[in-house]
Amino acid sequence: SQQGEEDPQALSIQEGENATMNCSYKTSINNLQWYRQNSGRGLVHLILIRSNEREKHSGRLRVTLDTSKKSSSLLITASRAADTASYFCALISSGSARQLTFGSGTQLTVLP
């Protein structure tokens, strides 16, 4: 399946710092989403960016999309200990059965 690949696999930062994680993919996409998963829990949708958008904001989250490089980044500003979680990009390929395919995630640890 045409899943995204997140980078880095793990990231550890101090509270108040910014966290950036990246997602690369190989196919043409309809849209790309980011989800968060707290340990042992289900996923929660964070933000969706369409293929014709370049940047999108939601609170402390900023997502960028570069379709020419087939990559997206998620920036969390002024991180908090509560942001500790795994973050996954998920994409819907153009012309597919519109199923989401998930990457393997970035484990973010925010130290107090």
Added chain:
Amino acid sequence: DGGITQSPKYLFRKEGQNVTLSCEQNLNHDAMYWYRQDPGQGLRLIYYSQIVNDFQKGDIAEGYSVSREKKESFPLTVTSAQKNPTAFYLCASSWGKGTGGLRKNIQYFGAGTRLSVL
């Protein structure tokens, strides 16, 4: 975890046994999904259903079965044919393909069921 309830939270399977994981949603969503997550991995799609009484295989359907007799319910059976069932199972739902706008692309997840083999 919104309006999606998965039960039980923990489940143990004996050799040769079939077990069924429950997933119920009260979001009035047409589409429902089952994913498997192994440690440190992303989600892999097992089965999905876009409408009642219809479902399709995902990427890793072998050893699993589902039914969709009601809009609210999408149970997953892990059969004895699934030789490596130990994993975290997640159910999700979304608005149907006929829904306008981007809402149909967003999935809502339950809290998961952790299945282990005795």
